[in-house]
Amino acid sequence: MQLTLIQLYEKIRASMGPSGWWPADSKEEIIIGAILIQNTNWQNADRALERLRQATALQPDRILALPTAQLHKLVRPAGFYRNKSRALVSVLGWLKRGNYDCPAICQYYGAQLRNELRRLRGVGPETADVLLTYIFDVPTFISDKYACTLFTCLGVSSLTDYRGLARRCSLPADFTPAMAKDFHGLIDEFGKVYFHSLSKFQESFLSGDRLIIPVG
Template identity: 80%
Template sequence: MQLTITQLYQKMRRQMGPSGWWPADSKEEIVIGAILIQNTNWRNADRALNLLRQATGLQPDRILALTMDQLHDLVRPAGFYRNKSKALVSVLSWLARGNYDYPAIRQHYGSRLRQELRALHGVGPETADVLLTYIFDVPTFISDKYARTLFTYLGVTGLTDYQSLSQRCNLPDDFTPAMAKDFHGLIDEFGKVYFHPRDKFATSFLSDDTLAL
């Protein structure tokens, strides 16, 4: 069956239930986690997140008060610790200038918000879209590796990198922030179950579907 984006989300939601993504106790924890998860797996990112939690309670002002050497030691399990430490300082400092008032920051920058996020050290396209969706409640499709793999299985071609999908996939206007957050979580949870080994997708509830993009 050929599905639209909305129909794909609805089918995944019916089959899998709510994803509960992003699993975190605060938006600040999501910001930190979104940086730590870059180019690593969740196990390594979670180790660094727990070290930061033990040392700072994940309070941005306490993280910003650390020396760079202290921050390096805490972030190290996530890999690329120098770059990620610099990114944490850059993003948290930028948010601090807005007093962590996310609706006000969104209103201030308007349509320029993604551009402003991309200008921060360590914020690539995927991280920017994660922050738009989960921090600023701007419904955005996150074109990560799981999404590109799923869409390829569903017959979409030419998905070679992040931009190749993000430029083609815009969420419908009636997609709410909650739906966008859930959709990303469902895709990632689906991928963890059905993408390894490769032939396991054929056993999934989407195996007979294609996607109209």
């Protein structure tokens, strides 16, 4: 069956139910988690997140007030602790300059918000798109490894990296912020079930489907 992007979303959701993503209790936790998860797994990121929670209750001002050595110690389980500590200080410090008012920050930067996020230390393309979607409620397609694998299985060719898929895929205008968040979560949940090993995709409810991405 040929599927449009929204039909793909609807089919995964009908089969798997709502994703509940991002799994966090606050936007602060999402921001911190999005930085800690870089180049590691959820188990390691969660260990560092829990240490930060116990030490600071994940309050940005308390994190920013930590001595560098203590911040390094708390972040260490997530790996790359120096870079991730700098990224936390960079992103949280930037938000503090905007009084942590995400709607106002989004309105101020408008269409330039993604470029502004990319200027922050430790914010690559994927992290910028996560922040746009989950923090600033700007519906954005997050073309992570699971998405790239899924789209390749659905017949989309020549997907070599994050930017390769991001250039070819954007969410339709009728995608709401809630749908964008759920879609990303569903793709990752699908990947956890059907991409280990990749041959399991042939057993999935998407086997035999093909995705149609309009040429823009």
